[in-house]
Amino acid sequence: MHGAIKKALAGGVVTALATAGSVALAASGGITMDDVNMSPGVTAVGQSIYDLHMWIFWICVVIGVVVFGVMFYSIFAHRKSKGAVPAQFHESTKVEIAWTVVPFLILIGIAIPATSTLLEIYDFDDAEMDILVTGYQWKWKYEYLTEDGENVSFFSNLSTSQTEIYNAEEKNEHYLLEVDEPVVIPVNTKVRFLVTANDVIHSWWVPELAVKKDAVPGFVNETATIAQKEGIYRGQCAELCGKDHGFMPIVVKVVSQEEYAEWIEGKQAEAAQVRELMAQTFTMDELMERGKAVYQRNCLACHGANGEGGVGTAIKGSAIATGELGGHLNTGVNGVPGTAMQAFGGIINDVEMAAVITYQRNAFGNNMGDMVQPIDVFNFKKG
């Protein structure tokens, strides 16, 4: 029996060492509170959530200390090897009632602040601006719903390179948390996000703005935030959405209201420019050049760098890409329902669509020789 105690003690010591070791390991890496705890972030709601979280945490710690304290005292003092003689009591209605009622009261002490924080989160009224957030496999689209109807919209893709992901290059500081185009919002402004999805369920999560809302295809969810500090805040998709779920980050840039006004004007001007481009007629070379870029950004992941296919079918020598033009356009604009081939009509603009279709018809040895102009795409969509 003595051996057993020694073993138990030895085990305890090892556990303690392991814990100490892990703490030391953590400390040596310069671990800060942000690495081990929730961040209050930069919103009032985030601060309330954080306070609530810490309140429950400390309640749990206190209960834990009491419960484990009693247990370890018993383990230490009431051992058979010390000659303990077992008592035979086995019930007491009084204590049962006590430890039913006391936890219940503690729960009320948690429920009250929890309810008020929840109501705070659910206050979406009086938003000063709306942004429609749409989840796609595997990127986010942001659409600023402005009052003058000049909506600005763009996609936000992961910008970390494949070479970094596959360890051929050193990973940068914002590895996997960087995008080609962040969503920009003004500081101290109530921004309402209308969240939805195009394919499967995603979830738009930015811890420091204290927002997480599921993006459900066919439904629009609401959430709101008021960022109180300028800066760049990073988040990720939180709902498993398929292969590249881990690779669709969110970057929110909170800027001063002046800077925001300037930025949105710039974006509106850009949009006007695209509208102008739509009316243009391009040469074959121009289309091929633009088309290659669009292909690499939007199609390569499934159709392969040389049109050889992968998740998607091969484009090289494909019946559709070397067939009648209308069919090819249809595949690009409307996708193939029930497959991974999405309807790209709402994802890329008409100039890009014209270019990428032309590119697919004339690259990889598909020498069709024909081209598609933005106006053709526009007319096709109109039906």
Place this chain on the structure above:
Amino acid sequence: MAHGPAKGISRWLFTTNHKDIGTMYLWFSFAMFILGGAFAMIIRAELFQPGMQLVEPAFFNQMTTLHGLVMVFGAIMPSFVGLANWLIPMMIGAPDMALPRMNNWSFWILPPAFLMLASTLFMEGGAPAFGWTFYAPLSTTYAAPSVTFFIFSIHVLGLSSIMGSINIIATVMNMRAPGMTYMKMPLFVWTWLITAFLLVAVMPVLAGAVTMMLMDVHFGTSFFSAAGGGDPVLFQHIFWFFGHPEVYIIILPAFGVVSQIIPAFSRKPLFGYDSMVYATAAIAFLSFIVWAHHMYTVGMPVAGELFFMYATMLIAVPTGVKVFNWITTMWRGALSFETPMLFCIGFLVLFTIGGFTGLMLSIAPADFQYHDSYFVVAHFHYVMVAGAVFSMTAAVYFWLPKWCGKMYNETMGKTHFWISFIGFNITFFPQHFVGLAGMPRRIPDYSLQFADFNMMSSIGAFIYGASQIMFLYNVIATIVAGKPVSDDKVWDGAEGLEWTVATPAPYHTFETPPTIDPAHAHS
């Protein structure tokens, strides 16, 4: 009178003996535990460092999905059914289960179901990759063709569970020895009886969910597709109406095991038997009205959030009662710390931590930050591994000598406990940290600030995984060459009818019902 088992393979194929069937369930679940564990090792190896090293993201998702499915449906649930088969008849003084032929079927349909599930790994498009919660439309419109086989195997698993639980209900209600009133039944029997009712209630709901998926995938319906007038969130409501009771289906039998073992090594009756029974029933009832706490972020109206938050918080009360009762059972006992007791104490400490994080998660506003992060992963591994698996391990050490008449190696058992305990905590404790710091779950690669803790987690996982080999070795070595024990009561403090039969337990027990001392309280 007493006749032995048939010879050869037909003994196992055609057996209707509860002990044989229990043994098969236990071995099968251990095999699944190893398989599910192998998937987990692949996951942790990929997550050892930032960057993609070993597997592709698509395969990673298949691993997380299969790991969850195999562990929940293949390892934990069948292991407790195996335990129920072995113990319930012996604990209530019955000669066998009430429906022995059905018992044979409920086991034998399991291996083909898992074979089918595992075979999806070799199918075009790969195995299911939509998580063990298989949310639509990722699991319908966007799933690989193997989803059909997944649906079929879920149907078969559900069938097996329903048959198993009907059998348990019939046995407990009809086969108790004279004098074995309900309030005299050992708690393990009580928790299993309540679990069986939960299973009968929710398994058909799961079957309904996968059937609707099948319709959406093959027959043009749109239950879960908004484009056709359906609703993807409907899937989650149905799934979690099954899913939350399911987590209690996993933990209630574990509560039962702990309630048998702690009194034995405290040499003192279980404290608050009656309140333990009522608390179990209360938990079971509440488990039906809390499902949407898994869905706080789907966009429910605020009234819904509040209802599910309050109801979920309430579960902490009966759960707390149980923990307090176990600790009071130890209080002023004469404790000794053989391996089963060590695993039960490990259970007590770690399950309680999992209960604390459960309470935190139940708080809807805070869950907006916790949800779908590694904090949730830490929570459910504290309750499912340190809860269900630790208690199952305790059960094997505790009853193995009775089953095979030989004693396991205590030193190796204790070593197994300490390595498991340490490995488990190194694996899952840091996951609270990365979760709170913002790491989402189910991702094959992560940003650099999560690197240290993930590496720690992976190291812990390899330690925990390796320690299970020691467990397997110890069990086999005991069966083959353990030191024989002949006392009916293998443990001096153990109470209950199963300790009144010979050791090893004969092939048939209680062919004539035992007499139960009416003065004796419960066991």
